[in-house]
Amino acid sequence: MVQLHFNDRQKETIIFLNSFDDSIIGEFCRISTESIHKEINSKTLNNAAAKLNIPPMQLKEMLDLIAWIIIEGARLSINEKELQESMIIVGLKNELANVIVASVMNNMHLLQNYMSNMRINTLSYNNLEWRLDVKLATRSVLELLEPEVILKFDFDDGKNKKEVKILQTDVVNLNNLTNNLEEALNEIKSNHCRRVFRNIV
């Protein structure tokens, strides 16, 4: 059961949200979503606060809280029911919770996309090109007949940096490499792995 955990300060802010109706909360949600991409203009903030008759700092706290709910919800992949409950438990009115839940769900996918760009990225495989050569002679040895495979790996850094590595092998090592990697691929279908995948949700 995934839940959003609010700290005491946030709980106070939630109670304060109850003094507004759902259309205003809807506006808050819209502004909060935008604030995730770009910081809110302080003049706009002050004007809005004046219209609502509240101090600007308080408005900012409420907007920050809603933004936090949106981001945390995306991070935890929370579902509607869990999110609704988390907010109602700390005292938010039902209709207002509905508005916020709708906003979180709408933005979840996009946010998760952004967050997946912040993941730890190792060098990842992109493509392999290979070439089969026969070595006929070198400066030190003539009359050779040695097969050789050239491998060109394309790697992706994750930060849009591409790396190219050119390696070579001989017949024996190529077979060893292929067999080992095939074995690795078959591991995914093993009972052990299937059990793990099923049970970690």
Next chain:
Amino acid sequence: MEINSKSLAALKYAANDENLSTQSLEALIKLIFDSFIVDLKVGKLVPKLDTKNLDTFDIPKVELKEICASFYTLIAEFARHNFDTVSVSTFLEDAGFSNEKINIFNQFYLEKQEIIRLFLSSSTASFPHVVDVNWRLDYIVKENNLERINEPVYLIELKVEKSGETELSKVQFSCTVEQLQDLVFKLKEASKSVERLAQI
């Protein structure tokens, strides 16, 4: 195949039975060929000439050095051109060696020919050579920015030999299941085409 004149002169000196008896030649050649040692621990050729034994020959030091050097040159050239015993015999005959001496040389040469060719071919320009592979299958459960990821990922490590370096270096990368499938498919294609080549 040509040898430089200095080496040729030294060889002719060695061919002369008055300078170097057949037995002495046999001992000398054995010493030289035995220096191509294969170090089984390292799995490589580690040539080493035991110079102490050279003192037992009663030839002046300078001539002995030149003879040794010219024999090494000769052996390298024979191996390089992949000479068979007939061609070797012809060349040594022209240099003035007796049939006895030639037979002794051929005996050792045949034994060590492949090893010497292997040693010579180790000094070519080449790309880093893949010698081994390690792999690891992980299951990503969560990260600090994203929970509930639940994705399997492979970490592959290729052990690579670079020419001129004794230590192996590594090429590490990660890939998803689909990417590994692609990689294995392409490697299998490559192996199959090598097999087909062997059948031609």
